[in-house]
Amino acid sequence: MKKIGVIKSNRLWSLEGFLNCKKDVSIGDRVLIPAFTVPACEIPGEEIMQFSERQIQSDEAIVINKTEKEIVLIFNHCLFSSAVDFNGQRDFPKTQLAIYLQTKFLQSLNEQGIPAVTCDLPSYDEVFGENRLDFFKSGKNRIGFDFDEDFSVWYWLSTLYKGAASAAYFGNVGNGGLADYYGAGVTSGYVRPRFVLAAWAEPERIG
Secondary structure, eight states: OOOOSOOOOOOEEOHHHHHHOGGGOOTTOEEEEOOEEEOOEEEOSSSOEEEOOEEEOOEEEEEEEEOSSEEEEEESSOOEEOOSOSSOOOSGGGSHHHHHIIIIIHHHHHHTTOOEEEEEOOOHHHHTSTTOOGGGGSHHHHOEEOTTOSSEEOEEEEEEOTTOSSSOEEEEEOTTSOEEEEETTOTTOEEOOEEEEETTSOOOOOO
16 A cells, blocks of 8 residues: 655764764765864965854754765855955965865864864855756755844855956855855855765764
């Protein structure tokens, strides 16, 4: 007899359960990330970018891609606002925001027991490209909110806007979930980090 009224839902994992069962997770699954603190720092440049100490609230991270080698997750919420770079840098990995995410922010994740190997931002291709990730094919999954959730916010992508001839303009996801772009020095853009775990590495035991 056919069962009706059964809806398949994605799972919410504890961090320990997720790390011990990575082979079993699916796209759309979520893992509860404990609150953590990122210490203040300065990222050098002709114009220095200062990052204050940040108390990151506990949040869910969503599995947006999974291969034989890695699992890619993105925070459910936009965590803070920041410029991308104050010095016109057009190569995202060399921008001040990218350096911050890949150093102080990543180190703080690791210290919380999250064995991420890289931390950056989603790309235009992942969110809007012809071969976009399945997760982002739904407009509601592209829309970003801060923790207050009283209105949607726009957040940065890691992809340089191709129409910019000289100045550094980076793509973003507008507060309606559509593609847009702004100059890299705009400080009101939100940051929704993505991070990568090695898929089958031995988990770090918690506790």
